[in-house]
Amino acid sequence: MLALAASVFVTGVLWVWASLETVASQRLPILLVGCVALALLCAATFVAAVHCAQLQEVHRHAESVESELTQLVDEILPTIARRLREGASIDTVKAEIPDHANEISGRIVQLFTKEIEVSERQREATMAACANAAGRVQAMTTSMLADLREMEYRHGEDVLGDLLKLDHCTSQASRLADSIAVLTGARTGRRWTKPIVMESVLRGAMGRISAYQRVRLHSTCTAAVVGYAAEDVMHLLAELMDNAAKFSKPSEDVHVHVEQLTSGVVVIVEDAGLGMKPHALERAERAVSTTEPPDLVTLSGTRLGLAVVGRLARKHQLRVRFRRSPRGGVSVVVRIPATLITDPCPEDVPTLRNRRPVEERGPQVSSRAAARLPKRRRGQTLTASPPPRTRHRAETTKPRTDAGARFSAFRAAVRPNTPPTTAD
Structure with missing residues (x-):
């Protein structure tokens, strides 16, 4: 110019x-x-x-x-x-958006907000339908488990092994339904009214996986998990045990170590599998992180374990860390905070004091141990069965080596002493 x-x-x-x-x-x-x-x-x-x-x-x-x-x-x-x-209404979101001098930008924001609202409504409807289906499956499996356990006390030894196998398979189906309920934001079907001792939590987690015979427990912990969190902690440990068993050789054992600290209880699930590469460990850490929101878009249809663990960890502020195992596989460290740890019920204290430290191979019980199991009476639960009166009577009982003996011994250890309350 x-x-x-x-x-x-x-x-x-x-x-x-x-x-x-x-x-x-x-x-x-x-x-x-x-x-x-x-x-x-x-x-x-x-x-x-x-x-x-x-x-x-x-x-x-x-x-x-x-x-x-x-x-x-x-x-x-x-x-x-x-x-x-996060659940905010569209009117609230519009009020939070600053005014735009450009009309095109305002129209883009309006159109985008409307589409997001429609997609969120569709997602919520889908999640609600999945949660409803999971709740129905939970109710069915709970009813089936109740019927099977009543039949276990009503029928003879010739069908006990088959009934207990069905019981175990139904428990796995119930865990899958619980996993879907967790991912869809619904509640699990069981609620415990009293604290559950750590040993029962561990054995309850073992009872929900197919490869329970490969799990070895190493625990001297006498603490208990508060009732409202016991089911979720049990579910989380079951998912980690199941992953450890699936990604290791069938001939390798999965070791579970428990240590009680002033800051809570630490549970280490260790396998001797193929291990994980550094980027896979980072991805697993993000999946179970308590800070990052869950992302179900990248979730595989057959691998729900880490997503479930992440949801439960965020719910109860459990810290889950992955690291390389000295045995060649992966070690998963779970820290249960002290807010979820309490003393066991008074009626469980004598039993805990007389109990030896856990260091055994899950359900593999010798015939003499199976013979010392309490006699089941019709109408009685396993925890209500009276203990054997004399050692002489237990030794004169014919040893049982069939599947019923092994499963019943395992069930005796797996079932918590506190009856659950079933939520609708």
Whole structure:
């Protein structure tokens, strides 16, 4: 723009000088032509100045739109999606959104908010349907378990092994239904009214996996888990034990170590499997993190374990860490906070004091141990059965080596002493 103005000035000066240097008879035509040329040049300069101002205005507007769109994409739209997924209403979210000077940005925000709201409603409806289905399966498995356990006391030894196998399979189906309920935000079907001792929690977790015979417990812990969290802790440990058993050789054992500290109880589930690469360990850490929200989009249809562990860990503030195991596999460290740990019930204290430290191979009980099991009476639960009266009577009983003996011995250790309450 300055160059155009300078050119006009220089052209005018030169034209005046040229007219003065010419003869008087030609001076007037030269001045007239110079004035016309100068006027045209001034008009061109003015038009150029107007166009330059318009271009500057368009450039400023483009920069403003670009800045607003960048803020829209990087900040506003993710915030809208996050707030709607957290459960905020669309009116609340709209009130939190700042006003937009650009009409297009406002329309984009409005359209995006509407689509997110529709998708969230569809997702909530889908999750509610899944939770309803999981609740029905939970009710069915709970009823089946009650019927099977009543039949275990009613029928003879010839069918006891088969009944206990069905009991164990139904427990695994119940765990799967509980996993779906956890992922959909529903409640699990069992509630414990009293604290559950740690040994019963561990054995209850063992009883929910198929490879329970490969799990070895190493525990001297006499503490108990509060009743409202016992079921979730049991479920979390069952998922970790199941993963450890699935990703290790069938001939390898899964070792579970328990240590009681002032800050809570630490449970270590260790296997001798194939191990995990560093990026896989990081992905597993993120899946069970208590800070990052769950992401079910990347969830595989057959691998629900880590997602379930992450949900339960976030619910009760359990810390779950993955690390390499000295045995070649993976060690999972679970820290149960002190807020979930309490003393066992008074009626369980004598039993705990007389009990030896746990360091055995789950349900593999010798025939003499199976023979010392309490006699089941019709109408009685296993925990209510009277203990054997004399050692002589136990030794004279014929040893049982069938599946019923092994399963009944395992069930005696697995079932907690406190009856659960079933939630609808």
